Amino acid sequence: MSDTGKRKTAIKAVQDNNYETASDDLYSFHRKVARENGIQLSGWSMLGNYMYKKRIDPLCPHTFYLSKKYFQPVKDLTTITDHFPISALRRDRTVVLTWDIETQSQELGEFAEVLNLKQNVFMICMTLHWKDDSKPLKQICLVDIETEPDPH
Template identity: 30%
Template sequence: MPLSIFKTKLVRILSNILNSTSKFEIETISAYPLQGYHAEKKPYIRVRIWNHYDQYNALKAVYTIGMCTASDDLICQYYYRKVACEERLPLSSWVTLSNYSYILSENSYLFQISVVHWKDDSNSLKQICLVDVETAPDPRWTTIICKNQVNLLKAFTLYWKLLALDIQIGFNNSQYDWRFIVEKAKKLGVLEWMYNQISLKPSSLEKILKWQYQYSAIKVNNRDFHSKHLKIPGYVAIDV
């Protein structure tokens, strides 16, 4: 499609959605495409809109008919093209996994938990590996042999109690499989003990399962994600 025809079509779309041609301004510019290597600049149409409300409606209108922008975003699918353009970053994308099952079998066996602590440095403060059977020693971390699953969970709890941070930035960036740990502790009869060791407010097993073991929606973008997690009084989660 010739640029002049495309520009006329775009003006008509924006005029209809914004109810006026005075709410936006259009100019033709030349720039290098953001993706790939290009020896020559290509023509782009720059649209200036005077407020965020009209900008949102305009973006929604052009996305609806299949136009792709080189800047600004309506949803995360476009990977923040404006930021990428300003910072000269290569563009990429991401997908959400779906239609998979989380297998949590009663026969699953807890045999190892690895713990690493950091503090404003690329080198870790401490690395500990909790295992149920004796393994070959490794100088990179301290190995603690716990003999069985119950002792392993208790050792992890005591370690967490002594060295856990007061503030955690990010959602489960320690990458523990909390759902598995909680379900296994519940099955082995040590969940109440574990919770009361690391919590500032001791509670009964019934109340822990009812009020603290939560299946919650997390608003990441325009879609809802859900997570099952253990809520621990006294700890502050940031950017969850």
């Protein structure tokens, strides 16, 4: 069993005994690992001293094995211009859509069900932005109560 599989089994055992942990997310484990190890999930990074294995698994066909000390963010793009054209690195026009849905249900950790009138979705927010720009192109937030418009 993989470490992730062992983690899910352990978290389930903890939850089955009515305990809560500060970090029991079963599905975004990569974000937890990145946060706890100071690894950025966006931006340019260099991998060094790694081992690569091509795999048959369609969900993960390429695997890189390396120590986190060899995963380094690129702070100055001009240091890698001998490998990549700087214009391609600076002008990645990938558009990112993010969203967050806030719900209220009777059970901790359970999603609200549409047919249960005691449960509800009370906020849905989205942003649309260029990958390397923190300023959104558009922000939309839907709430279930009347509010004043955001002047921004």
